[in-house]
Amino acid sequence: MTAVVKKTNHDQDQSVLAQIADLKSLxxxxxxxxxxxxxGTPAPLYxxxxxxxxxxxxxxxxAYGGLKPETIKRLEELGEELDGGRIEVRKRSANLLPITxxxxxxxxxxxxxxxxxxxSGFDYMGQPYQSLSAIARRITGTRWNGWTFFGLKNGRSR
Incomplete structure (x- = not known):
């Protein structure tokens, strides 16, 4: 029978740091x-x-644990508020919007x-939307910057 040695926080920290450092050489x-x-999924094409x-x-x-369930729930609630348009969001200046x-x-x-x-915004499949991000999320099921998703801005610049 083998003895199980519980790692100390220092040992765990060193293991995590070593794993992260190894990424550069892969x-x-x-x-x-x-x-x-x-x-548990294929890597994205990034x-x-x-x-x-x-x-x-x-x-x-x-190694250390992820976000607490309460935090995840709160972030989801905040995201839904933004997607639902219940929070006033900054309007892009008229000269940045594509022509109607x-x-x-x-x-x-x-x-x-x-x-x-x-x-008043955008139309997708007969539904009005105030943001391209909400449309991109509906299409992909994940959060995207709508302007980047539709190719209206480079993802690396503002």
Missing amino acids: SIADLKAKWQVLF NRRFIESRLTYRIQEL GTRLLREWQGVEHTVTVTD
């Missing part, structure tokens, strides 16, 4: 394999920096999605 294929192990940062977070999350009637096209997972710019 190939992108190895990073994607590690992603599969830690997340750049190395994104994958490394998410793996770093996940290693720490597994402009059609935005986006292909997502083999399906082409069309959004029309209206005087």
Whole structure:
């Protein structure tokens, strides 16, 4: 029978730091394999920096614990408030908005999605929306910056 030695916080910290440091030396294929192990899903098609940062977070999350259920619930509530339009959000200045009637096209997972710019916001599948982010979320099921999702701004600049 083998003895189980419980790691001290210092030992755990050193293990976490070593795992994070090792990420820099892994190939992108190895990073994607590690992603599969830690997340249980295939790695997304993002750049190395994104994958490394998410793996770093996940290693720490597994070692020290993630967000408390109450925190997750509160964040979801806040997100729903924003998506539901119940909170006043900043309006983009009129000169940044596409001209009324402009059609935005986006292909997502083999399906082409069309959004029309209206005087009061956007129309998608006959439904009015005040933000492109809400439409992007409806299409993908995840949170996106709508302007980036529809190609109206570069994801790296403001």
